[in-house]
Amino acid sequence: MEILLVSPETVPFSKSGGLADVVGALSKALEEMNIGVEVFMPFYPFIDKKGFKEIGTVSANTLSGSFDAKLYRVIKDKVSYVALDHPLFSMRDGIYGASSFQPYPDNAKRFYIFSLSALLYAEESGKDIVHANDWATGILPYLMNVRKSKAKSVYTIHNLAYQGNFSKYDALSFGIPLDDTLFEGKVGKERLNLMKAGILNADLVTTVSKTYAKEILTSEFGYGLEKYLGECSGRLIGITNGIDTNEWDPGKDKNLKHKFSSTSLEGKEKMKKLVLEENGLEYKKDRPLFAMISRLADQKGFSELLDGDDTLMEKILQEDISFILIGTGEKRFENKLKELEGRFSNFKANIIFDQKESHKLEAAADFFLMPSRYEPCGLNQMYSERYGALPIAHKTGGLEDTIVDVGENKDSGTGFLFEKMTSEEILSTVRKAIKFYNEDKDGYLAARKRGMNADFTWKKSAESYIEAYKSILGRKKK
Numbered sequence: 001m002e003i004l005l006v007s008p009e010t011v012p013f014s015k016s017g018g019l020a021d022v023v024g025a026l027s028k029a030l031e032e033m034n035i036g037v038e039v040f041m042p043f044y045p046f047i048d049k050k051g052f053k054e055i056g057t058v059s060a061n062t063l064s065g066s067f068d069a070k071l072y073r074v075i076k077d078k079v080s081y082v083a084l085d086h087p088l089f090s091m092r093d094g095i096y097g098a099s100s101f102q103p104y105p106d107n108a109k110r111f112y113i114f115s116l117s118a119l120l121y122a123e124e125s126g127k128d129i130v131h132a133n134d135w136a137t138g139i140l141p142y143l144m145n146v147r148k149s150k151a152k153s154v155y156t157i158h159n160l161a162y163q164g165n166f167s168k169y170d171a172l173s174f175g176i177p178l179d180d181t182l183f184e185g186k187v188g189k190e191r192l193n194l195m196k197a198g199i200l201n202a203d204l205v206t207t208v209s210k211t212y213a214k215e216i217l218t219s220e221f222g223y224g225l226e227k228y229l230g231e232c233s234g235r236l237i238g239i240t241n242g243i244d245t246n247e248w249d250p251g252k253d254k255n256l257k258h259k260f261s262s263t264s265l266e267g268k269e270k271m272k273k274l275v276l277e278e279n280g281l282e283y284k285k286d287r288p289l290f291a292m293i294s295r296l297a298d299q300k301g302f303s304e305l306l307d308g309d310d311t312l313m314e315k316i317l318q319e320d321i322s323f324i325l326i327g328t329g330e331k332r333f334e335n336k337l338k339e340l341e342g343r344f345s346n347f348k349a350n351i352i353f354d355q356k357e358s359h360k361l362e363a364a365a366d367f368f369l370m371p372s373r374y375e376p377c378g379l380n381q382m383y384s385e386r387y388g389a390l391p392i393a394h395k396t397g398g399l400e401d402t403i404v405d406v407g408e409n410k411d412s413g414t415g416f417l418f419e420k421m422t423s424e425e426i427l428s429t430v431r432k433a434i435k436f437y438n439e440d441k442d443g444y445l446a447a448r449k450r451g452m453n454a455d456f457t458w459k460k461s462a463e464s465y466i467e468a469y470k471s472i473l474g475r476k477k478k
């Protein structure tokens with residue numbers, strides 16, 4: 001079985017979010033299980049060219065002209081990565097845009113060319129499965145049906161809110177036959193919707209946790225596409241992401257000056273002291289350190305935390321805790337966080353996107369706050385558990401599938417979950433967590449150790465993907 005995993009971003013070459021982590025880790029896990037897998041990605045200018053070898057070209061016609069692009073390959077950790085060297089990617093500094101709030105105006109064309117090139121490569125190299133991810137590759141399953149490709153398609157939804165919505169005229173420039181599965185909206189107002197195209201045309205649709213697979217069938221989480229997802233039930237499954245437990249191992253992590261494990265926790269206390277001091281905050285042994293590492297966006301709960309007067313964040317900061325945040329995103333949130341940093345001596349807001357500091361903060365923290373409105377899977381809660389920081393999170397999507405609430409399950413809990421996404425409930429859960437930390441030291445330590453020992457490896461998830469791939473291989477086309 002030969003798989004081509006197609007993604008606009010993948011660790012270790014490019015990353016804007018969790019999608020990159022997942023593609024990087026899933027491909028490694030598949031390779032370790034002796035499944036033939038290659039990752040197809042754009043060759044961005046910021047990727048180090050060392051080790052890449054030219055392996056051929058892809059060429060095709062579109063209405064806006066023909067193109068010829070070189071393909072390069074590199075083997076990294078035994079996984080083969082194929083990079084598309086096309087000026088729409090190699091002459092841009094960003095993945096989707098100059099920043100996440102300024103997408104490139106020609107993204108429909110960029111990712112059409114990318115998807116088509118991936119397919120041409122898959123056909124030429126005789127792949128059995130083409131596995132596309134998120135809106136940027138949503139057109140791939142459609143192209144496979146148009147071209148009557150022999151390979152089967154899997155389409156994974158990592159975040160349904162980002163659908164790849166473009167003018168319908170963008171689709172005309174592709175120079176391919178068009179049908180209704182590509183467009184969404186009222187008659188006369190249709191727009192190209194790449195996510196919808198992926199959902200309706202793939203042989204199998206997956207998403208990144210079991211709970212999210214159910215949630216997206218409802219209007220609250222379906223972002224208008226719930227009716228199509230409902231139609232493809234039977235073709236839709238949830239496979240909860242794992243994490244790369246080699247990269248995220250507090251016993252071996254190169255980013256940590258002091259290493260630790262569930263049976264030897266002194267290093268964790270030392271990391272707490274170090275990180276607090278580096279952030280200019282006072283270290284007090286029994287004062288809990290809260291952490292957040294997040295995109296600063298509504299999805300992640302920042303309206304609930306920061307909007308209005310007398311905000312929730314201020315109430316949290318009035319508790320006897322320290323709090324360090326790492327993240328970038330919407331300016332209004334960045335500004336508010338900086339203002340709070342000026343007023344609270346127990347709070348540091350680092351407006352950065354930084355892997356090393358993220359690893360260190362997870363190692364230092366006692367609690368990790370993750371009040372996402374919705375969360376397809378989420379990875380930081382698992383990184384936190386593994387690094388001994390109890391997550392405090394909204395009971396939704398992958399958060400529900402990867403955290404056991406310690407209030408309800410004293411003997412198996414690994415964190416705190418709240419049901420309703422309201423400021424009151426977030427605050428009362430934070431206070432419950434602080435009380436637990438202060439008054440039930442043994443209970444807290446036991447929960448910490450359970451989280452550190454939980455199995456978040458990719459093996460289980462990769463096995464589910466292999467089963468899913470196998471299930472469609474023999475199937476006839478729709």
Ligand code: GLC
Binds near residue numbers: 022159376
């Ligand atoms: C997206 C989702 C996140 C998920 C990640 C990887 O970033 O928002 O919940 O963990 O994709 O699948």
